[in-house]
Amino acid sequence: MSKETREYAKQLVSQMTLEEKMSQMVYQSPAIERLGIPAYNWWNEALHGVARAGVATVFPQAIGLAATFDKELLQEIGDVVSTEGRAKFNEFSRKGDRGIYKGLTFWAPNVNIFRDPRWGRGHETYGEDPYLTGRQRRVPNISPSTAAQRRSAMSLTQESANMICMTPICMPSNAVLRMQKSRQSWARITVSTVNRHAEARHC
Numbered sequence: 001m002s003k004e005t006r007e008y009a010k011q012l013v014s015q016m017t018l019e020e021k022m023s024q025m026v027y028q029s030p031a032i033e034r035l036g037i038p039a040y041n042w043w044n045e046a047l048h049g050v051a052r053a054g055v056a057t058v059f060p061q062a063i064g065l066a067a068t069f070d071k072e073l074l075q076e077i078g079d080v081v082s083t084e085g086r087a088k089f090n091e092f093s094r095k096g097d098r099g100i101y102k103g104l105t106f107w108a109p110n111v112n113i114f115r116d117p118r119w120g121r122g123h124e125t126y127g128e129d130p131y132l133t134g135r136q137r138r139v140p141n142i143s144p145s146t147a148a149q150r151r152s153a154m155s156l157t158q159e160s161a162n163m164i165c166m167t168p169i170c171m172p173s174n175a176v177l178r179m180q181k182s183r184q185s186w187a188r189i190t191v192s193t194v195n196r197h198a199e200a201r202h203c
Contacts, residue, residue: 012037028100039098046106047124048077050085053092053101057084062110066126066136074136109136 012035013021020032031039048065050056059065059077068074085106092102111133114122126133 041100042105044103044106047108061123063123
């Protein structure tokens, strides 16, 4: 993100009232017309292709993609998904359609480590291998790598905010490790809490 874009964002936020700031913290963010901010719905999905909002290329589920152990293949799939996602967003925005599944923020990839089949959604993950999941973490929903892609990526409505992004990903490099540590901490807290309650009942 450019320095100019950051400064523009800070300027916009500084002009918002507290109520307006709070209104932007939900997934259905209403428009702030006096500042020229359109409504935006943050819920969109592209785990293995752009989901729900019309026709798109469908790829195998994440667990199948991970089984290829082919990071370059996932890079190519990410290019397709991000191009289609940007194209759909541009067209919906041109028509003033800001509804659910029409935005540019995709709730993907799922970097949970698949631990227990009773969860029921393990196929949405890259599997049980933290190393493999860590390697794949930055592939889906990538930013474009060529000048031609960057030009085609420019939004009709949000050029200043997304000049070089198709569908940006914000997964930090140590996210998987942090998730593992958080999971372990949560498990310790849960076990400790259960033990305390059990002891309290028997006192």
